[in-house]
Amino acid sequence: MTVEIVPPRPVSTLGLQFRRFRRNRLAMASVYVLTLIVLACFFGPMFFPFTGQDADFGNISAPIDLFSIHPFGTDDFGRDLLVRVLEGGQVSLTIGFLGALVAGVIGVLYGAVAGYVGGRLDGLMMRLVEILYGFPYVILVILLSLLLGGGNVALFAAIVFTLWLTPAVIVRAQAQSLARKEFIEAARAGGMTHRQIVVEHIVPNCVSVVIVYGSLLVPEVILSESFLSFLGIGIKEPQASWGNLIQAGTAAMDTDLRLLLLPGTMLAIVLFCLNFIADGLRDAFDPNDR
Amino acid sequence: MIRMTAEPLLSIRDLSVRFRLPEGEAVAVDGVSLDLMPGEVLGIVGESGSGKSQILYAMMGLLASNGRAGGQVRFQGQDLLSLPPRALDRVRGQSLSMIFQDPMTSLNPFMRVGDQLAETLRVHQGLSRDAAWKAAVAMLDRVRIPDAASRARRYPHEFSGGMRQRVMIAMALLAKPRLLLADEPTTALDVTIQAQVLDLMAELARETGTSIILVTHDLGVVARLCDRVVVLYGGRVMEEARTETLFDNAAHPYTRGLLAAMPRLEAPLTPRLGTIPGTPRSGGGDVSGCPFAPRCPDRIDICTKARPPMRITGEGRRAACHLVEEAQ
Amino acid sequence: MIRFVVKRLWNGALTLAALVTLTFFVMRLAPGGPFSKNRKLSPEVIANIEATYHLDEPLWMQFGRFVWGLLRLDLGPSTRFRDYSVGDIIASGLPYSLTIGFWAVIVATTVGIALGVAGALRRNGFTDYAAGTIGVIGIAIPIFVIGPVMQAVFALKLSWVPVGGWNDGWRSLILPVIVLSLPNIAYISRLTRTSMIETMRENYVRTARAKGIGEWRTIWRHTLKGTLLPVIAYLGPATAAIITGSILIETIFALPGIGRHFVDAALNRDYPLVMGITLLYGGLLILFNIATDLVRAWLDPRLRHDG
Numbered sequence: 001m002t003v004e005i006v007p008p009r010p011v012s013t014l015g016l017q018f019r020r021f022r023r024n025r026l027a028m029a030s031v032y033v034l035t036l037i038v039l040a041c042f043f044g045p046m047f048f049p050f051t052g053q054d055a056d057f058g059n060i061s062a063p064i065d066l067f068s069i070h071p072f073g074t075d076d077f078g079r080d081l082l083v084r085v086l087e088g089g090q091v092s093l094t095i096g097f098l099g100a101l102v103a104g105v106i107g108v109l110y111g112a113v114a115g116y117v118g119g120r121l122d123g124l125m126m127r128l129v130e131i132l133y134g135f136p137y138v139i140l141v142i143l144l145s146l147l148l149g150g151g152n153v154a155l156f157a158a159i160v161f162t163l164w165l166t167p168a169v170i171v172r173a174q175a176q177s178l179a180r181k182e183f184i185e186a187a188r189a190g191g192m193t194h195r196q197i198v199v200e201h202i203v204p205n206c207v208s209v210v211i212v213y214g215s216l217l218v219p220e221v222i223l224s225e226s227f228l229s230f231l232g233i234g235i236k237e238p239q240a241s242w243g244n245l246i247q248a249g250t251a252a253m254d255t256d257l258r259l260l261l262l263p264g265t266m267l268a269i270v271l272f273c274l275n276f277i278a279d280g281l282r283d284a285f286d287p288n289d290r
Numbered sequence: 291m292i293r294m295t296a297e298p299l300l301s302i303r304d305l306s307v308r309f310r311l312p313e314g315e316a317v318a319v320d321g322v323s324l325d326l327m328p329g330e331v332l333g334i335v336g337e338s339g340s341g342k343s344q345i346l347y348a349m350m351g352l353l354a355s356n357g358r359a360g361g362q363v364r365f366q367g368q369d370l371l372s373l374p375p376r377a378l379d380r381v382r383g384q385s386l387s388m389i390f391q392d393p394m395t396s397l398n399p400f401m402r403v404g405d406q407l408a409e410t411l412r413v414h415q416g417l418s419r420d421a422a423w424k425a426a427v428a429m430l431d432r433v434r435i436p437d438a439a440s441r442a443r444r445y446p447h448e449f450s451g452g453m454r455q456r457v458m459i460a461m462a463l464l465a466k467p468r469l470l471l472a473d474e475p476t477t478a479l480d481v482t483i484q485a486q487v488l489d490l491m492a493e494l495a496r497e498t499g500t501s502i503i504l505v506t507h508d509l510g511v512v513a514r515l516c517d518r519v520v521v522l523y524g525g526r527v528m529e530e531a532r533t534e535t536l537f538d539n540a541a542h543p544y545t546r547g548l549l550a551a552m553p554r555l556e557a558p559l560t561p562r563l564g565t566i567p568g569t570p571r572s573g574g575g576d577v578s579g580c581p582f583a584p585r586c587p588d589r590i591d592i593c594t595k596a597r598p599p600m601r602i603t604g605e606g607r608r609a610a611c612h613l614v615e616e617a618q
Numbered sequence: 619m620i621r622f623v624v625k626r627l628w629n630g631a632l633t634l635a636a637l638v639t640l641t642f643f644v645m646r647l648a649p650g651g652p653f654s655k656n657r658k659l660s661p662e663v664i665a666n667i668e669a670t671y672h673l674d675e676p677l678w679m680q681f682g683r684f685v686w687g688l689l690r691l692d693l694g695p696s697t698r699f700r701d702y703s704v705g706d707i708i709a710s711g712l713p714y715s716l717t718i719g720f721w722a723v724i725v726a727t728t729v730g731i732a733l734g735v736a737g738a739l740r741r742n743g744f745t746d747y748a749a750g751t752i753g754v755i756g757i758a759i760p761i762f763v764i765g766p767v768m769q770a771v772f773a774l775k776l777s778w779v780p781v782g783g784w785n786d787g788w789r790s791l792i793l794p795v796i797v798l799s800l801p802n803i804a805y806i807s808r809l810t811r812t813s814m815i816e817t818m819r820e821n822y823v824r825t826a827r828a829k830g831i832g833e834w835r836t837i838w839r840h841t842l843k844g845t846l847l848p849v850i851a852y853l854g855p856a857t858a859a860i861i862t863g864s865i866l867i868e869t870i871f872a873l874p875g876i877g878r879h880f881v882d883a884a885l886n887r888d889y890p891l892v893m894g895i896t897l898l899y900g901g902l903l904i905l906f907n908i909a910t911d912l913v914r915a916w917l918d919p920r921l922r923h924d925g
Contacts, residue, residue: 130629131636138862139896142884146892147644223760230762231869231881243762250766250870254774264763271758350828375833382830390828395821399920400843409839413831445919461829 017208020284027280030273037270041089048083053238075248075259085263088240092267095156096222103160103221104214107167112202114168115175116194126172129165137162141224142233155234159224163217170213174206208285215281219274226267242267298325299501300469305361307344307353307525318344320525321361326469331492331502333516333533335509335548341525342505343391346471350388351378366468384414387462388471389491392478393454397446404430404442407461414465425464433460433490452483459491466498473505488515509552513537518606521545524581527600529609541609543588580611588613622922626911630904637900641893642684646677693894698886704894708876712898714784715875718867719860721795726802726856731849733803734810738818738845739837749807756804761863765797765870782872794871798863802856810849817844843917850914854907861899 022028045051073081114125132140141158148154178184178201187197222242228234229243237244242263249260307319319341326332336342348359349370363370366385370378390396398406407426411417417425423442430438433456446454455475462470475491476484492515495502504516512519512533519536521529521544529542540546547566568585580586583593592612601616602608675683687693693704733749740746755764772793773781779793780786817823818841826840865877872878876895883891915921 127632131633137858138865139880139899142880143644143892143896146884146887147647219758226760227762227866230866232885233881246762246766250762253766253770257770260763260766260770264767268759268763271760272754275754275758352824352827379830379832382828384830388828390821390825392821396825398822398826398840400918401839409831409835410829413829413835447920458825461825 017284024280026276030276034273041086044086045083084240088242088245091241095225096218099159099221100217103163104167107164108171111168111171112175115172116179116202171206174209175202212282212285215278219271299328300326301364303362307348307359310356331516333512333519334505336522340522342522343473383410384465385468387467389458389462389475391474429460429464469501471503531607541614542611543586544582626908630908694890696891698888704890711876711879722798726799730803730806731810733807737811738814753804753808756800761866794867798867813848814845817841854910857906
């Protein structure tokens, strides 16, 4: 046997990593399924002549009948289950992706500054992170959403506020090792300001780490939101979210398991997909990890 | 092959090491044969990737999980390659032991140094805890660890690199093995203490009558310690000779290239060191010709087409090169 | 070693101090509580309330009073159950929560480590795949989905175990403990597996093999410590996860633990109770983190000196 060594075409690391990701079947399948669910949640309800909050008193607790106007039936108020689950998905997914994005951006900037500047500022910034880390994070979310007066915005802020810590710590470590590299030295010698260096060198070089951990943030945010809504602290009826739909499902568990299984399955599928995607990204970006 | 009257301690026949890789199969060692006499110090020299370390790993049963060894390694009447794990464990650490390249990571960070030494004796010779500990301390003393009795109670991170390699040497020679395999034992050490550590290893081995196979890329180390040298390139033996012969009169163009690239004190006026053009071949598949041909300054047509046969060129000398004449 | 312990304790004390301060200010600032001024009351009533709760004192004195109360474990009365003090309520709920939490930690660590080690030793074998599947399920399906589903199947349909409550002795514990430990079994088995595979690649394990001491001794004496260190480091966060989970578990299975009180208190804006339980959780967590660090230092001689 002979090993042919073909000189590879020059590709950017990022390009190479995405190519590696695309070869991961499970992760790619998850991307498709997730896209499908996102599309269904945001466009699906348009095809129905009613919203998830409209009660159809002629069809209370209608059973599953795929060819009727209520394919998955209705709940005990006569509200269409499928539409409610899809609308709940809109809320959960929006909070999930937006929350991860905001938390990620805050964390990256905080971590990049702390890691690059170092010294006393770094010590102070990281001590704060350490203290916040000391709290069980759900408790912190509950405290914060109480403090902010409840409601969707408070919930969102509370979740973001508790989840920026992990990206901050990771990016700080990365920035710290980068700050000692020669090309940063060169940039400094070349007259770049600190701000330029952080924005143009430190942050871009943290991209792959951030993508990997950012992808783990999305399921975490979705989980927090549904967790709180399940407990009745987050999104409140009549607005639907997967968390409060599942809660309503548990209440009606002994009469109608559908109410629990439908939103529960949706949430589980989305979390599965997001976890597989995160795993795939990690393998593609950091092949030494396993 | 080399004919000698005494029975060799070790005889390797046609050893090959192959690795399964996602891109195919890589051959690290390709048909290597060699003999080692009791008490002898043999050097295996080659560039990085020449497969020299893999020979040792194959003998010790320590190849990476995707590696396979073929051929025969006869040691004390047994073929090491075909021994079941339990039987191999009776040989390893007892009559055959090994020193690794990186002393910083080769000792268990969670175990007292003395315990790591004593473990070998307790398992192989069934010594009591006390007796094994005493023997371990005595051995640490012999590798000149100052205040060995209290140092034995310390953990590896409390030792310097040179000290750790001495501990490794102590551990390897503790059971008075017949053969010691040393894989670049001083490469990771500070230059100033390399000679010290090597001399210590050789001295102790002489005292216990242990043979050594020393794998290195450093010809200076070879000149200092070895009786005989095997030069490896691309997983194959290029040349074998007694050390003095090799340094005075190398037969193979590759060996001559290596020697030219070696700095010498006695030639202060050399304007620059020689280099071998091209990049070293490593881990490729089978090649039809001589693996060194692409970089060889004396290349002729046949070199890229036919594999050069191993020719015996004198007493204890052999070389694999089309340009070398067989001795009569 | 002593320096290490002192440093950990100091850090723990600092976190606790931050927690106490934060708690105090959240209580002062939170809207809708007994201290808010948005209700229309006569000045006398307000003055009366302020005097009762010492709101007429300067802030630092109020804070001092709060800390002094804490030191005597006196968190004042619950605003919802006026006859009970926060301490009473916590004391009544704590045994239930601790029992469930204790068993969940035991189950999660033993099962998790066993699965992880088995997977690492026989990579791509049956156990490895089984453990991998449990891992994915445990991480991706949240407690509040799997809990009710198991409740529906094993309690409602099959009647093997009670649906909830605390009236059937150890049988009431089975479902809550399984559901609560599941995510942690998943994390711990994954962590153990990766850590063990990494450790087995370490040079010092190769050295141990070269000593011919046998496969079992190599694993037992030379790979286990390296494998378990990251797992032990996870036990701090695992405690947090168990606390978080117990809030859900106690709600789902209608158990009278402090997690359930916490949710009720949060929903009813019973701030003293919320703060009391927060402090308890925070304190527990700090304690666990210190304990974890100490165990790690005991296992890893390198940590004792760098500390």
